[in-house]
Amino acid sequence: MEKRFLVLKFGGSNFKDFECYSEVKRKIGEVEEVFKDKHLVIVVSAAFGTTDKLLHALYNFRDQKVDSIIDEIYEFHLQVLNNRTDGYFESLFERIRELLTVVRILNKVPPFLKDEFLSHGEQINAYTLLKFIEDEDSRFELKDAGEWIITDGKFGNSTVLLEKTKEKIQSEINRWNGVHSIVPGFYGRSVEGDVTLLGRGGSDYTATTLGYSLDAEAVFLFKDVNGFLSCDPKVAESPYIVKSMSYDEADELSYFGAKVLQYNSIEPLRKSSIPLYVCSFDGVFDLNRCTRISDDKHVTESCVKSISYTDDVAVVQFKGRNLGRVPGVLGEISSKIAHGGVNIKFVITSQTSINLIVSKSALSDVLRIAETIRLDDIDEISYKIDKALIALVGHGMLDKHGIAAKVFSVLADNGINVEMISAGSNEVSFYLIIDRKDLEVSLRAIHRSLFENRVFSNIG
Ligand SMILES: Nc1ncnc2c1ncn2[C@@H]1O[C@H](COP(=O)(O)OP(=O)(O)O)[C@@H](O)[C@H]1O
Numbered sequence: 001m002e003k004r005f006l007v008l009k010f011g012g013s014n015f016k017d018f019e020c021y022s023e024v025k026r027k028i029g030e031v032e033e034v035f036k037d038k039h040l041v042i043v044v045s046a047a048f049g050t051t052d053k054l055l056h057a058l059y060n061f062r063d064q065k066v067d068s069i070i071d072e073i074y075e076f077h078l079q080v081l082n083n084r085t086d087g088y089f090e091s092l093f094e095r096i097r098e099l100l101t102v103v104r105i106l107n108k109v110p111p112f113l114k115d116e117f118l119s120h121g122e123q124i125n126a127y128t129l130l131k132f133i134e135d136e137d138s139r140f141e142l143k144d145a146g147e148w149i150i151t152d153g154k155f156g157n158s159t160v161l162l163e164k165t166k167e168k169i170q171s172e173i174n175r176w177n178g179v180h181s182i183v184p185g186f187y188g189r190s191v192e193g194d195v196t197l198l199g200r201g202g203s204d205y206t207a208t209t210l211g212y213s214l215d216a217e218a219v220f221l222f223k224d225v226n227g228f229l230s231c232d233p234k235v236a237e238s239p240y241i242v243k244s245m246s247y248d249e250a251d252e253l254s255y256f257g258a259k260v261l262q263y264n265s266i267e268p269l270r271k272s273s274i275p276l277y278v279c280s281f282d283g284v285f286d287l288n289r290c291t292r293i294s295d296d297k298h299v300t301e302s303c304v305k306s307i308s309y310t311d312d313v314a315v316v317q318f319k320g321r322n323l324g325r326v327p328g329v330l331g332e333i334s335s336k337i338a339h340g341g342v343n344i345k346f347v348i349t350s351q352t353s354i355n356l357i358v359s360k361s362a363l364s365d366v367l368r369i370a371e372t373i374r375l376d377d378i379d380e381i382s383y384k385i386d387k388a389l390i391a392l393v394g395h396g397m398l399d400k401h402g403i404a405a406k407v408f409s410v411l412a413d414n415g416i417n418v419e420m421i422s423a424g425s426n427e428v429s430f431y432l433i434i435d436r437k438d439l440e441v442s443l444r445a446i447h448r449s450l451f452e453n454r455v456f457s458n459i460g
């Protein structure tokens with residue numbers, strides 16, 4: 001069947017100032033020029049810094065001065081609109097102010113209210129873009145993500161119910177045909193009708209969800225970098241563009257911190273083998289300059305395609321002389337923690353210890369649950385929070401001799417102690433846990449030894 005849709009996502013970094021809106025309009029035109037006769041679905045994040053500003057206003061609600069933050073957001077968007085306001089634009093700001101008043105009356109921030117409040121950053125920007133690019137015979141139409149994207153209802157960090165969402169969209173596909181749609185990213189609505197957020201950076205996830213649900217030809221994410229790089233350019237000196245990577249590789253990298261792609265974004269596309277392109281917002285649109293993420297699991301000369309990192313890790317350690325020998329201990333610990341609704345990022349075990357790697361925000365819950373686990377074989381439970389994780393990702397890496405040796409030796413040369421490693425838990429990645437204070441030096445050293453001064457001009 002012919003694929004009729006293309007999904008394009010523009011993030012906060014694409015809306016830094018007034019001129020950016022013209023750039024976004026130009027980029028949409030460039031894509032239209034390359035892919036004629038497709039219906040475009042444009043997913044829009046809040047303008048640069050807006051979500052953080054709204055968060056700040058919400059959590060400092062007792063300070064009346066935070067009202068000026070809302071005024072500032074209003075003025076920015078109004079200027080983009082050349083001072084042409086209308087009833088819908090005003091109603092979005094009225095709702096924000098109303099929600100802030102409710103928080104003041106309640107004297108606390110309920111999770112459901114936080115999600116609805118923050119979703120306004122995207123709603124305002126999507127409407128602003130619509131009005132900015134609209135002309136007399138405009139084929140652009142605004143769609144409310146809350147009408148189409150159905151979530152599991154978890155506030156702050158919900159998962160999309162993909163099949164339900166696809167069913168809903170396909171049952172009304174005529175409303176998507178024949179027009180270009182503009183959709184605010186970052187949120188959906190639960191079956192109960194609550195607005196719920198898809199986690200920070202969640203507009204990427206909105207885009208891939210719509211890609212899956214519309215059976216799109218491809219999804220494009222426009223970023224302030226030249227594509228998916230061999231390392232975060234904020235840390236590595238001269239990272240390479242990865243030309244192509246597999247869904248597994250991109251999934252691992254985003255799960256372990258690569259901020260260029262939200263951690264849930266791959267799953268919807270993997271299900272239907274829809275390619276994802278990570279493209280630079282700068283320069284003329286050219287598919288060959290984007291990173292292509294697809295089923296293609298090829299092994300490159302460097303094997304490692306990219307390195308990601310996170311310092312959002314806490315290590316909870318269960319110690320006991322026989323832990324590795326006794327069956328069922330890990331099962332008991334992980335099932336109790338799962339019942340408590342806490343996600344374990346991954347586990348490293350040895351004969352005498354079980355180490356759970358969790359997000360820092362989950363630490364207090366894990367420790368509370370750990371207290372209730374009364375197993376004779378556990379002698380001691382402790383935790384560490386000043387750690388960081390580095391993930392090296394690439395197909396073929398685990399079969400190639402010398403990569404681990406190179407990494408350990410370069411870290412040793414820099415006087416850095418590797419506290420834990422994990423390899424072999426999947427085909428594509430290798431993890432290290434180090435001290436947080438050593439993170440930047442380690443990343444630069446590993447990147448330099450694996451990629452820099454090499455002959456390839458790009459990877460993948
Ligand atoms: N491997 C990587 N490749 C490219 N960018 C990365 C990588 N790891 C982290 N990043 C960070 O991700 C950011 C790219 O996302 P950005 O354009 O800000 O997205 P958005 O606006 O969609 O949130 C960059 O600023 C970069 O520092």
Ligand SMILES: N[C@@H](CC(=O)OP(=O)(O)O)C(=O)O
Binds near residue numbers: 051
């Ligand atoms: N605005 C939200 C959602 C989002 O996806 O933003 P961005 O595309 O700018 O990362 C956030 O800041 O988390």
